[in-house]
Amino acid sequence: MATTDLRAAARDHLWLHFTRMHGYEPPVIVRGDGCYLWDDHGNRYLDALAGLFSVNIGYGYGEEVGQAALEQMRELPFYTNWSYAHPRAIELASELANITPDGVNRAFFVSGGSEAVESAWKLARQYHMARGERRWKAVARRTAYHGTTMGALSINGIAALRAPFEPLVPDVVHVRNTNRYHRPADETEEQFTAFLLDDLETAIEQAGPETVAMVIFEPVQNAGGSFTPPAGYFEGVREICDRYGILLCLDEVITGFGRTGEWFGGIKYDVRPDLMTTAKGLSSSYAAIGAVLVADRVFEAFGDERAMYAHGITFGGHPVGCAIALKNLEIMHREKIVDHVRDSQEELGGGLRTLLDLDIVGDVRGTGFLWAIELVKDKATRGTFSAEERESLLRGYLSHALFEHGLICRADDREDPVIQISPPLVATKQEFDVIVGVLGDVLTEAWKQVS
Numbered sequence: 001m002a003t004t005d006l007r008a009a010a011r012d013h014l015w016l017h018f019t020r021m022h023g024y025e026p027p028v029i030v031r032g033d034g035c036y037l038w039d040d041h042g043n044r045y046l047d048a049l050a051g052l053f054s055v056n057i058g059y060g061y062g063e064e065v066g067q068a069a070l071e072q073m074r075e076l077p078f079y080t081n082w083s084y085a086h087p088r089a090i091e092l093a094s095e096l097a098n099i100t101p102d103g104v105n106r107a108f109f110v111s112g113g114s115e116a117v118e119s120a121w122k123l124a125r126q127y128h129m130a131r132g133e134r135r136w137k138a139v140a141r142r143t144a145y146h147g148t149t150m151g152a153l154s155i156n157g158i159a160a161l162r163a164p165f166e167p168l169v170p171d172v173v174h175v176r177n178t179n180r181y182h183r184p185a186d187e188t189e190e191q192f193t194a195f196l197l198d199d200l201e202t203a204i205e206q207a208g209p210e211t212v213a214m215v216i217f218e219p220v221q222n223a224g225g226s227f228t229p230p231a232g233y234f235e236g237v238r239e240i241c242d243r244y245g246i247l248l249c250l251d252e253v254i255t256g257f258g259r260t261g262e263w264f265g266g267i268k269y270d271v272r273p274d275l276m277t278t279a280k281g282l283s284s285s286y287a288a289i290g291a292v293l294v295a296d297r298v299f300e301a302f303g304d305e306r307a308m309y310a311h312g313i314t315f316g317g318h319p320v321g322c323a324i325a326l327k328n329l330e331i332m333h334r335e336k337i338v339d340h341v342r343d344s345q346e347e348l349g350g351g352l353r354t355l356l357d358l359d360i361v362g363d364v365r366g367t368g369f370l371w372a373i374e375l376v377k378d379k380a381t382r383g384t385f386s387a388e389e390r391e392s393l394l395r396g397y398l399s400h401a402l403f404e405h406g407l408i409c410r411a412d413d414r415e416d417p418v419i420q421i422s423p424p425l426v427a428t429k430q431e432f433d434v435i436v437g438v439l440g441d442v443l444t445e446a447w448k449q450v451s
Helices: 003-013 062-075 087-099 113-130 150-155 159-165 189-207 233-244 296-302 319-334 337-357 387-404 429-450
Strands: 029-033 036-039 044-047 104-110 137-141 172-175 212-217 247-251 275-278 290-295 361-367 370-375 410-412 418-421
Touching: 044 429, 062 319, 087 104, 087 319, 104 113, 104 296, 113 150, 113 212, 113 247, 113 275, 113 290, 113 296, 137 150, 137 189, 150 159, 172 189, 189 212, 189 233, 212 233, 233 247, 290 296, 319 337, 337 361, 337 370, 337 429, 370 429, 387 410, 387 429, 418 429
Parallel strands: 137 172, 137 212, 212 247, 247 275
Antiparallel strands: 029 036, 036 044, 104 290, 275 290, 361 370, 370 418, 410 418
């Protein structure tokens, strides 16, 4: 279609995700290479969000990945994992076992992140049933995002996303997240960790430990703005889960496959998970695929000759998706992409921290290539903006201004207002400098407007 026809067809027929559609004409992105995207008018943008925290190898490997997809289409375009296996699913499961934390050696394939979370919750419930227990509740953190299907949405800690669809799947308990910025200034890291663990244990005891099936936390919580865990936190979470017989699920949909500078966030923070949910970076979003990665001890509960995990998805483990994911992992190994993130993360973080000199920037936090900048109205008190001011600042100015300056990132207020930065894992100092430069200019102008 011609450019005008594309835009007219989009206006008339396409319903966009999480988009206010009234009077909105979306940008039409037509090409990508490396860390950059082009629209149908030829304008170039630096994608500092990696699609949705997901295009880990960037946009430059389409031909190589496409060749792997073509070869698989010629060999076997589709078959199911319902009681059958095929070579690419077997090879991908084996490859994942080589890079996951010790003891996590099984992969149950799905189509994406929300499905992975749904599947993990169902698996946790059935695991306890296989052991003769009736447990069904889940524990998640406030403001955490875990997906949009009804079960995953129930686990979400974002009330505004849940409210339009309630009643949801019952019995999810939400505990405090690891947002340190608004805690008392004199609180030590050790005290903060103790506070969080006491909150978790109290919530479990109040819910009834014998009813709780799963605790699901991201290694670094994305929603709210890259909340990293304090020292000793996950060690304590693991101990509490073990003491009460609860499965610990790490949601690695965003943090997996190099985003934190390790293959998985659980490796970075030395966590021994029972379950892991993955998607996004598994294929660098070149195909729709996800997986629940399962510890041996959980799989062993299904060892009876009549045992079965009563769950399945038509496209879970799709041969073409598996072939693309395998090629993605091959590229990541060959190009040493995880090493690159580990070696470059402080350069990116250091550049972003220079923005702390701006009056509107209260905090810069993150790790790897997953960062957030919290915006404040009063730096001395860490005071935030009203709902009306956030609407004007984030949606009325920042989102448009950043895009007009050629930078794609996210201005978000699911907790306090933040800008999220998460570039493709192939980004270098050249991209870091552009990101910091554009943010500096736009945030300086934003402060003039709000002050």
